[in-house]
Amino acid sequence: MANQHEHTVVNMWQGFMRHCGGAGSMSDEPTVDALMRHLQVCIEEARTIADGKEREQRLWQLEAAMQEAIIYKNRVEELQRHGIDPVRLVDSEEGITPAPAPKKVEALMTGQVHCATCRAILEPDLAFCPACGAEK
Structure with missing residues (x-):
């Protein structure tokens, strides 16, 4: 199906x-x-x-x-x-630190790889980050 x-x-x-x-x-x-x-x-x-x-x-x-x-x-x-750009990209708030990148062992154990730029989880079948667009 x-x-x-x-x-x-x-x-x-x-x-x-x-x-x-x-x-x-x-x-x-x-x-x-x-x-x-x-x-x-x-x-x-x-x-x-x-x-x-x-x-x-x-x-x-x-x-x-x-x-x-x-x-x-x-x-x-x-x-x-209202004069607002609907696709305007914004920077993250100051003072908010992104989560630390997982260690390679953690990534291998969970099967997830994170983007080096924004730390989002990368999809294995994409050549770029779905969150920020950075190439792998």
């Missing part, structure tokens, strides 16, 4: 990218509005799924994704109306 779900997610993303014409550069990236239009098309397609249980599950997934997209879009618009 997980493999089928992963396949469905990949197909949905590929369909979204085709619908948006691909993303060659930052200025060509799909917008939240394009994602919402794509999700609406997927919802219409999902309504034609023959199996009732599968149709219900797929519609629930798509409607949840649509709700999250709407919430995100509304938050960004509200911040922009």
Whole structure:
């Protein structure tokens, strides 16, 4: 079932990218509005799924994704109306010291490796830190 779900997610993303014409550069990236239009098309397609249980599950997934997209879009618009950059990066508060880096033995024992820059846990399949973007 997980493999089928992963396949469905990949197909949905590929369909979204085709619908948006691909993303060659930052200025060509799909917008939240394009994602919402794509999700609406997927919802219409999902309504034609023959199996009732599968149709219900797929519609629930798509409607949840649509709700999250709407919430995100509304938050960004509200911040922009108040002149606040919604993706502004901030420095950590002064006086707060990050946790010490784990010793290599601890990292090996727990199976987790931490970023040398921000000390976040690194994902083994990524070549960069998901928290700060630093390369491994």
